Amino acid sequence: LGQQAENLGVEIFPGFTAAEVLYNEDGSVKGVATGNMGIGKDGEPTENFQLGMELHAKYTVFAEGARGHLGKQLIAKYKLDEGRDPQTYGIGIKEVWEIDPSRHTPGFVMHTAGWPMNNDTYGGAFMYHMEDNKVAVGYVVGLDYANPWLSPFEEFQRWKTHPNIKWYFTDDKGEVNAKRIGYGARAITAGGLMSLPKTVFPGGALVGCDAGYLNVSRIKGSHAAIKTGMLAAEAAYDAIVAGRQHDELEAYPEAFEASWLYTELNKSRNFKTWFKKGLTVATLMNGFEQFVLRGHIPWTLRRDKPDHVYLKPAAECEKIDYPKPDGKLTFDRLSSVFISNTNHEENQPAHLTLKDASVPVSINLAKFAGPESRYCPAGVYEFVKNEDNSDRLQINAQNCVHCKTCDIKDPTQNIVWVTPEGGGGPNYTGM
Numbered sequence: 001l002g003q004q005a006e007n008l009g010v011e012i013f014p015g016f017t018a019a020e021v022l023y024n025e026d027g028s029v030k031g032v033a034t035g036n037m038g039i040g041k042d043g044e045p046t047e048n049f050q051l052g053m054e055l056h057a058k059y060t061v062f063a064e065g066a067r068g069h070l071g072k073q074l075i076a077k078y079k080l081d082e083g084r085d086p087q088t089y090g091i092g093i094k095e096v097w098e099i100d101p102s103r104h105t106p107g108f109v110m111h112t113a114g115w116p117m118n119n120d121t122y123g124g125a126f127m128y129h130m131e132d133n134k135v136a137v138g139y140v141v142g143l144d145y146a147n148p149w150l151s152p153f154e155e156f157q158r159w160k161t162h163p164n165i166k167w168y169f170t171d172d173k174g175e176v177n178a179k180r181i182g183y184g185a186r187a188i189t190a191g192g193l194m195s196l197p198k199t200v201f202p203g204g205a206l207v208g209c210d211a212g213y214l215n216v217s218r219i220k221g222s223h224a225a226i227k228t229g230m231l232a233a234e235a236a237y238d239a240i241v242a243g244r245q246h247d248e249l250e251a252y253p254e255a256f257e258a259s260w261l262y263t264e265l266n267k268s269r270n271f272k273t274w275f276k277k278g279l280t281v282a283t284l285m286n287g288f289e290q291f292v293l294r295g296h297i298p299w300t301l302r303r304d305k306p307d308h309v310y311l312k313p314a315a316e317c318e319k320i321d322y323p324k325p326d327g328k329l330t331f332d333r334l335s336s337v338f339i340s341n342t343n344h345e346e347n348q349p350a351h352l353t354l355k356d357a358s359v360p361v362s363i364n365l366a367k368f369a370g371p372e373s374r375y376c377p378a379g380v381y382e383f384v385k386n387e388d389n390s391d392r393l394q395i396n397a398q399n400c401v402h403c404k405t406c407d408i409k410d411p412t413q414n415i416v417w418v419t420p421e422g423g424g425g426p427n428y429t430g431m
Helices: 002-007 069-077 152-159 163-169 222-241 251-257 260-267 271-277 279-292 333-338 359-368 405-409
Strands: 018-023 029-034 037-039 045-050 054-056 060-062 089-098 109-113 123-129 134-142 179-189 204-206 352-354 381-385 391-395 415-417
Touching: 018 054, 018 069, 029 060, 060 069, 060 222, 069 204, 089 152, 089 405, 123 152, 123 163, 134 152, 179 405, 204 222, 222 251, 222 260, 251 260, 271 279, 359 381, 359 391, 405 415
Parallel strands: 060 204
Antiparallel strands: 018 029, 029 054, 037 045, 089 134, 089 179, 109 123, 123 134, 352 415, 381 391
């Protein structure tokens, strides 16, 4: 698609991050600025310094994915989430395997819910059989979970040990004969229609998961991203032809409300919220709404709290002891990050920043037992001892797979994810 777009005259700038929103004097969006290249760890320009570019436009469409760095700023600046439910997220962790042909069925799809987590924690898994004996498996954990001892990464590893799942990765003797060839993780928006912010503002629009169009009941968002991108493009085209610029593209949300996508999201608007009442109630009520009422639902469930406030103090929760990985079916974080082909220029400022450097130890570690060391699927956050035996948080930013979980789940909202130098991050293949 990129090549086709370029053939039509679209300019694409791979390897350049949109690091800053630019504004006109009247407060409308003017465009974006790409990040500076060649800034050292000390914040000073190196010999490779290259100034970022300003890209100006009549309308700027933001499509950064879930919890977009600039989208988050725009939602706050223009109060786009006013009157909406707080957005809720899940962390999706995924692996790609090559399995025995005798265990492979092209086109086979499996979805599971619940185990190995308890019935009060939202989570589920998927398995998709692709071509060439390849299988994609993954686990999604709702980031509104309460127990700070929970580790989404370890829950996924444990899920693979269920006999019905493990079968796909083993031979007739039960020995693992499959090979893991890919790993990745990404936060997904799960709030649905009731958490969807206003998607237009002076000079721009939010599309796809930057706004939150994912249908969590189907764990599917690509179709919504494509559709909303088309609707925003059509609205922008009509506005520019009419001689307009830097105003609100009101035709875009109006077109969305008249589209099949609105109907689809409206039918599943209660899906995630039912899980706050437990797996059993959620299963029954979602089944009733979708198969009995056929999506014609006379009630709407609402949420009033963001994900990070649900975390309880560690002393109030049962500690979870996870089994050690065997290196065949289950793995640790670092070996997983290695096959994600993640890479960052080492001599650059950390893109994971703290508002207050004392908070991780004084609050997160003391009250919540350092949850960042568990909710991160890449081993970025690690509590280590100083020479005087005091604790400090070590941030291994080079491991980051850009999933955005820390920006969402940090109980004190002290961690802020910013864009690293262009081109840094995971380099997924076949994911």
